[in-house]
Amino acid sequence: MEKEAAPRAARRRREAAILFIWARKNADRPARHRRADGSAKLEIMSFGDVPTPRGGNRLTYGKAQQRTKEPMRIGTCLHEGRARIVRDDGDRLVLLPEGFASGVRALIADRRLGEAAAVAGTPVEPSSLTFLPPVTDPDKIIAVGFNYRGHLIETGTPLPDYPSLFVRFPSSQVGHGQPVVAPSLSGEFDFEGELAVIIGRPAWRVAEADAMDHVVGYSCFAENSVRDYQAHARQVTAGKNFLASGAIGPWLTTADEVGDPSTLELTTRLNGAVVQQDRLTSLIFTIPQLIAYITRFTRLLPGDIISTGTPDGVGFLRDPKIWLAPGDVLEIDIPRVGLLRNAVVAEGAGASGAGA
Template sequence: MKLLSYRSADRRSWGALVDGEILDLAAANPGWPTLAYALGDAGADGIGNAVTAAANTAHRVALDSVELLPVVPDPQKILCVGLNFEKHRIETGRERTEYPVIFTRFPDTFVGHGAPLVRPAESDRFDFEGEVALVIGRGGRRIAQDNALDHIAGVTCLNDGSIRDFQSHTHQFTPGKNFPATGSMGPWLVTLDEIVDLAELELTTRLNGAEVQRAPLSDLTYSIPEIVAYCSSWTELRPGDVIVTGTPGGIGARREPPLWMKPGDVCEVEVSGVGVLRNAIVGED
């Protein structure tokens, strides 16, 4: 099942992709105004039942007639794991840590598939970071690794676009990760029941059609169950929260010469079995 959030005629909604069209599940289920709310109320299984019930009666919208939003436009938390591919850790010169490196992003830093990523006026060091993002379907605190997958609704593609000079102002990543509209998430969430093995998902990033990153999730330093268990040890995960699992080696900042995203470029993040997230780059001015 593919779930997405969108805007159509100034109305924000969400739905399921069925036969190339969007089944408007918000209209069919007024008690579920957003995907995050529906996950909290019914979970992915309940949404699946709603898709079946509404398949022949719910309003449908052409996919190419809407503006796609980030899969979850309103998460309570966006938790990002840094340095979680060994090749990326090595290229940054960082020591391996005993625990996952976690930083946060704000919801307004993300746009959806097809929307432009905005290089801010303050910097031209705008870097790509293709990643796989998890969306929490069932909340919890102190989740055991053995139960972690039960709490994941599904996965989506994410570009953790980074302003590198601001990121390195101090040892805290926050400024370089939170300029508005510098990251993207989408095009849709693929529910976990459609993914045979998370570890075998392959992540690829392309800039202007040229491959710049590629790695399977089996290369993660901290596995998905480890990440979910660790994050839930210190914060309560809630339905709709997003956990971003890390980027592979090959980032633009560590190339010679550096490779920055600039206005006119197009960046794509592809996750096997999920889809392709595509965004053009524009200047803020």
């Protein structure tokens, strides 16, 4: 017990130090970031002129307005060489009729999810399916760095004023059960489990109070990083976009089924061992805050993806370091959302790398 208590105490001291440094750094902020006595508030600021509800719990989420007729999990799979939309009915998987073959993004944009939930499908054997990313053709994949308090502490990063954003290319993602490729150019391939938010309707200059109305569902996301390439420059694009280095899926699980996302717990397992685990209550910037901030500068479209950040426990900060290697099995498990499982293969070992 004493051996376990010491790291916890050290972690609390590091967290207190980071928060103290942040408060000192921001001591001269405008009055809206100060208490009545003049001391700095340790709170996340609102963004620009976007209205923000005051006085409430910032982890309280609204309800998405795009409703299916019932909660649903849908995905995209190859079946007999063709991309088809698949629905998880709990006790079986079903192929949706050919009329839904235009893809999940079009299904969302055309507001046909209710129809997709109610239509009769054709039962299909899971072994006949090859999973693709649920949304194969998103207009944007926006990822967030340093967004869990524990990850902030383990990296020694001060509490940020704004989200740290970067983009992922669809080609860097594969579907559930497909090989994730360890690049031959690096031996520093790291795991990062995350929750992905999928946008349901266009969003531009959205207030935090209305942000969840634009969320259609969620998915599991293996964001993963090639750390040495990530460190080549201040911008992390290279290390985040190696071909087929990440994964998403298996499902787009509708917001109806998930409920309040702040109650979710995310677990990352490597070869069956837990390497990351945290709740969404540990997010620094909540889902509404992320949507409000992102839509200040870009328009989110149906099918766009926001990956909300990874908890502490990443491989490159361990002693000794843990790197993903061929033969490893990586799992991202988020109850009520799904279980994403991918094996790691060496580059050139037969993975298509086609991604989304």
